[in-house]
Structure formats: structure tokens, C-alpha cells
Amino acid sequence: MTTALFTHPASLEHVTPEGHPERVDRILAIERALSAPEFDALDRRSAPPAARAALLRCHPPEYVDRVASAAPEEGWVALDGDTHVMSGSYEAGLRAAGGAIAAVDAVLDKDATNAFCALRPPGHHAERATAMGFCLFGAVAIAAKHALEARGLSRVAVVDFDVHHGNGTQDLLWEEARATFISTHQSPLYPGTGMRKERGAHGQILNLPLPPGTDGTAYRPVFETRVLPALRQARPELILVSAGFDAHAADPLAQMALGTEDFAWIAERLCDVAGDICAGRLVSVLEGGYDLTALAESVAAYVAVMMARGQERQGND
Numbered sequence: 169m170t171t172a173l174f175t176h177p178a179s180l181e182h183v184t185p186e187g188h189p190e191r192v193d194r195i196l197a198i199e200r201a202l203s204a205p206e207f208d209a210l211d212r213r214s215a216p217p218a219a220r221a222a223l224l225r226c227h228p229p230e231y232v233d234r235v236a237s238a239a240p241e242e243g244w245v246a247l248d249g250d251t252h253v254m255s256g257s258y259e260a261g262l263r264a265a266g267g268a269i270a271a272v273d274a275v276l277d278k279d280a281t282n283a284f285c286a287l288r289p290p291g292h293h294a295e296r297a298t299a300m301g302f303c304l305f306g307a308v309a310i311a312a313k314h315a316l317e318a319r320g321l322s323r324v325a326v327v328d329f330d331v332h333h334g335n336g337t338q339d340l341l342w343e344e345a346r347a348t349f350i351s352t353h354q355s356p357l358y359p360g361t362g363m364r365k366e367r368g369a370h371g372q373i374l375n376l377p378l379p380p381g382t383d384g385t386a387y388r389p390v391f392e393t394r395v396l397p398a399l400r401q402a403r404p405e406l407i408l409v410s411a412g413f414d415a416h417a418a419d420p421l422a423q424m425a426l427g428t429e430d431f432a433w434i435a436e437r438l439c440d441v442a443g444d445i446c447a448g449r450l451v452s453v454l455e456g457g458y459d460l461t462a463l464a465e466s467v468a469a470y471v472a473v474m475m476a477r478g479q480e481r482q483g484n485d
């Protein structure tokens with residue numbers, strides 16, 4: 169048993185317009201980095217498509233149908249200013265959500281110690297009936313609902329360290345008392361949500377906006393003193409992570425200043441707390457990250473920690 173890596177060629181068939189930051193090359197860069205010998209032990213899996221019933225736990229049927237049928241035969245249609253769909257987009261969206269669900273199943277079934285999903289498009293900006301911010305379906309929230317509704321867990325948590333606020337995840341989980349949502353993000357920045365006063369219908373949401381320029385030295389204490397205690401207090405049976413790597417200093421879409429080593433540190437802390445409170449059950453889902461070199465290095469550093477911690481854990485069991 170080791171770390172599972174979920175991918176699918178459909179992630180390469182959602183082709184965005186020339187110059188769009190959320191592009192096929194992101195996955196190619198990650199796959200190249202994860203092809204190094206140190207990642208040979210990854211349990212590589214193909215992401216299945218999400219079942220319609222799983223999508224409907226978060227999105228109304230009219231919305232799912234709209235995404236399914238929006239693409240023209242050739243070229244793109246824009247669902248919002250920066251979210252485009254073309255012929256391959258619906259399948260890619262289904263596999264991105266389905267991969268997150270399968271990752272939850274693998275970890276709950278003890279088929280994997282933990283799991284990383286390297287799929288696109290990302291999902292954390294997609295609201296109930298609104299595609300936005302490059303996102304079609306709220307994969308992490310859909311996976312959280314799957315864990316609660318289909319797998320019978322009583323509590324889950326989602327940690328979102330993407331530089332942008334996960335407004336979609338927040339929208340999809342706003343009423344869900346069994347799901348704790350904790351987000352660190354730059355503010356002000358797109359999409360403009362994620363203020364501290366946004367707490368969810370049950371006070372189960374914790375937003376931690378951070379100023380532009382926040383580097384690792386400033387970020388780590390916030391994670392130590394706010395994110396981790398909130399996670400421990402929530403006592404989830406599974407931790408899901410919206411793993412966006414666009415808080416990296418090199419990222420062109422934001423102004424935070426984390427380094428590759430900070431993402432490895434985040435992975436260590438998340439693996440530690442998962443080990444303490446939920447038998448190491450940790451599922452990470454790719455969100456943003458738009459500088460290809462920084463993205464590939466950061467994902468590699470993050471996944472290497474997941475593998476090492478999973479192995480240690482297995483040694484202890």
C-alpha cells in the first residue's frame with residue numbers, strides 16, 4: 169500500500185484558448201516531474217468519470233446538462249470571462265471529479281495510504297450553478313459529499329491552500345454541518361470572497377485571508393496556529409485538500425511568495441495531523457498553479473512527502 173496518483177488523458181483534451189494560464193501544459197509538466205525514479209513507487213491509477221448522482225449532490229441537473237451540452241463542435245464557448253468549454257471539457261470535468269471520488273474510496277478502503285489527484289480543470293471556484301475561475305465541477309466538495317453520503321462518514325474537512333479563495337467549495341458546503349472548510353488565500357484577489365466573517369451556516373467555515381507578499385515565514389505561523397488547531401478541533405475522519413500551488417512566489421496570477429519548500433512543509437503538517445486524528449487519510453486534489461516550473465517542482469515536493477509519510481505510517485501499523 170502506498171500513495172495513489174490519479175490521472176487521466178482526458179485532462180489533456182480540455183484545451184483552453186492560446187495564452188490561457190489554465191492549460192494542458194500544466195499536467196504535462198507535473199507528469200514529467202512525477203516520472204522521476206523517486207516516484208516509481210506511486211500507485212498510478214486512472215481516474216473514472218464521476219457518476220451523475222455524485223455530481224447532483226452539489227450541482228443541479230440543469231447545470232450539469234448545460235456544461236455537458238455547451239461545447240460547440242469546434243472551438244470554444246465561454247461560460248464566464250475566463251472559463252471555456254470545448255469538445256473535451258465535459259469529460260475532463262467528469263474525470264476530475266471522479267478521480268477525487270475514487271481517491272476517497274481508495275483511502276477509505278485502505279487500497280492506498282493517501283492519494284493525490286493530478287487532474288484538470290480545477291474545481292474550487294465552481295458554485296452550485298455557476299462555472300467560473302477555470303472551474304466546471306466542484307471536485308473537492310463533490311468528493312466530500314461522497315464521503316458523507318455514500319461512504320457514511322460523519323465528519324470530513326477540506327483544507328484549501330490555493331492562493332485564491334475557494335468560493336465554490338464554500339458555496340457547495342455552506343449548509344453542510346458535517347464538513348469543515350478551512351481556506352488560506354491572498355486578499356484582495358480574485359474572486360473577492362473569503363472574508364473572515366464568512367463562517368458558513370453552522371460556523372464550520374474558517375477563512376484566513378492573507379496580504380499580498382505573504383512569504384513562508386509569515387505563512388507558516390498562520391498554518392500552525394489557525395489551520396491545524398481548527399482541523400484538530402473538527403476531528404474529521406478524512407481530510408481533503410484543495411492543493412493549489414499558485415501561492416508560489418513565481419506564480420503569475422497572484423502575489424504571495426511561498427517557495428517549493430513551503431509546499432513540502434504544508435504536506436508534512438497535513439500528513440502529521442491526518443496521522444494523529446484520522447488514520448492518515450489524506451486526499452489532495454490539484455487546483456491552481458500557473459508557473460510550470462514552480463508547479464512541477466512544488467507538486468513533486470508535496471507528493472514526495474505524502475509518499476514518505478505514508479510509508480512511515482505503514483511501518484508503524
Ligand SMILES: [Zn+2]
Pocket residue numbers: 330331332412414455456457
Ligand atoms: Zn488559484
